[in-house]
Amino acid sequence: MSARVLAPIDTPLPRRRRAELLAEIEASGLTGRGGAAFPTAVKLAAVARTRNAVVVANGTEGEPASWKDKVLLAENPHLVVDGAMVAARIVGARRLIFAVGRENRTVRKRLERALAQRSDGFDCFVEAVPDRFVAGEESALVNLLNGGPAKPTMQKPYQRGVLVQNVETLANLGLIARYGAEWFRERGTADEPGTVLVTVLGAVRSPGVAEVELGTPMREVLQRFGGLSALPNAVLVGGYFGTWMRAHDALDLPLADAALKPFGASLGARSIVVLPQDACGLAESARVARYLAEESAGQCGPCVFGLAAMADALETLDVDRLRRLAPQVSGRGACAHPNGATRFVASAVEVFADEIARHHAGRCTGSACSPVLPLGASREWR
Amino acid sequence: MEMSMKLRVNPILCDGYGHCAELLPELVELDEWGYPIMPREPVSRSLEPAARHAVKMCPRLALSLEKRAR
C-alpha cells in the first residue's frame, strides 16, 4: 500500500474556499486520529462559529505505547503544518500552536525547522509539553497553554473557540484539501474510511510505526512489522485505555472498530502490543495499572483513590474487589482517565482469568525478565 | 417535551465533604472514600426543594441541578 500521511508531499497546498473545504471534509468522513474518533467536520463547524479561534495541533502523545505522532512529525512535518493551516482557514484562526512532548528533541527540532521554512501569514508557535499521560487530553493541553498545569478542566476547548486536533488528523486534512473526499474514501471501509498510523510493539520482529488501511486483517498488519517473533499470548489493542484480547480472537480480525466492538475493544490510540507467551499478562497489567494511578491529575477523589485501589487489587489479584471498584471509579472523574483505566484492568482480569487461577495456585507461566509494556517517567505538570 | 432535573457534581471542585449525602440521603450515597455518587434517575418533583438546598449548601459549590429534556 502506498503511504499517504507518511508520503512526501509533491504538490503545493491549494487555496480553496472555507465552505468548500468544510464540505469536502464532511464528505470524507474523517474522524479524529487521537483516540476518541470524533467526526472532524463537526468539530471544525463548531469552532468556526466562534470568534478569535485558535488551532492547536496536538502531537503530545502521552501514551507510552504509541509513537505514531512523533514519527509523523519527524518524517512529514510539512503535511501536518498544511493541515493545521487548512483547519485555521476553516475556523478563521490566525494563531497555530503545535504541541509536542518535551522529551523528544528530534521531533521538536524538525517541526521548528519546517515552520521556519514557511511564511503563510499565520502566527505559529511550538509548545513543549510535559510528557504525562493526561497532558495530551484536550482540556489539559489548553489549560497548560493558558498558563496552568497540564491537567484536565471541565470546559471543552471547542466551546471556547479552541480547535484541538491530533496531528495525524491534521495531516489527513492536508491531503483531503489536495485530493478530495473521494480519494480519501478509496481506502479503508465505508464506515471507517482512510488510512491510519499504527504503533506495533512486543512480539514482532520490527516494532515501530506503519501506515495501514482501515479494515486490513490483523495478521497482515503484523507482517508489515516483520511478523510474529514468538508465540503470542494476548494482544493489547488501543493502548493503555484499551482492551486486552486473546491472541486467537484478535489476530484474525480486521483492523476496524466495527470488528473490535463485539469484543468490547476499539482502536483507540491505535497501538497494538503483542504479548508473547513467556510474558506474564498480569504482571504487565499490574505495572501499567500502577502507572495509570500515578498519572492521575489528582483533581477528582474517585480517580485518585480508585485507581490506586485498583492497582493494589490487581497486584494482590483480588478479583472481587476489582469488580466492586469498577462502578465506583468509571465515569466519576472530570476526564476519561478513570474510565480508560477501569476498562484496561477489567479486560486484563477477563483475558488472563486462567493465569489468575494459576497465580493463586502459586504458579506463573511468565518467564521473561524484561517488561514488554513501556511506561513514561516524567513527574512534571507544567 | 417533558423536562427533568438531573443532579450533577463537578468532580474537580468536589472535595468529599459529604454534606449532600446528609441533606439528600434519598438520592446521594457516598463511595468508600467519602465522595458522592450521583443518582442515575432524575430528581422527582417532591425532592426538588431538598435538592436545591443541597446544591446551595455544598461547601465547594460543586453541585448543580440541570434541566434536561426527557
Next chain:
Amino acid sequence: MRSLNNPIIWYLMRGSGVVTLILFTGVVVLGIATTRRFRTARLPRFVTLGLHRSVSLLAMVFLGIHIATALADSYAKVSLAQALLPLPSAKYGLWLGMGALSLDLLAAVIVTSLLRHRMSQRVWKSVHWLAYASWPLAFAHSVGIGTDKAAGWFLDTGVACAGLIAVTLVWRLLALRNPYPKYLGAAS
C-alpha cells in the same frame, strides 16, 4: 452622634464586646470542625457548617451593638473613623485600632461569603483565611484595651477562648498529615 452619659451604655458596650469575642471563638472552632469534616451520630456535617454560618451572623449583631454603644458613649470617646479604620488613638494607643482592623478583615470575609456564588473558589478561600488574622486582632483588642483588664472573670474568659483556639489549631494542623486528594502527590 449625640454622646450619652448613661452608664448602661458603657456596660452594654463592654458586655457585647465579650459576647462577640466568645461567639467568634465559636465560629472559628466551627469553621475548623467543618474543614476537618467532623461528624458524630447527633451532629451531621451540614449542621456544623450551618452553625458556623448562623453563629457568625449572630456575632455580627453583637459586634454591631458593641460598636454602636462605643460610638454613643461619652466616656469612651470613640469616633466613627477610629471604629472603622486601624488608627492609633491617644486614649487607647493601638488597641482600639486592632479592633477596627479585625472588623475590616471580618467584613471582607462576610461579604465574600455572602457573594460566594460570584467568585472563584481560590478568591473566596484566600479572603476567608483572613479570619485567622481577624480573631487574634479581636483577642488582642479585648485584652489590651484595658477596660476590664483587672477583672478575674474577664481573664478567665480570655484564657478559655485562647486555649480553645490553640487546641483547635493543633487539630487543624493535624489534618496536614492525612491530606485530601487535592494535596496528594500531584502538586501543581
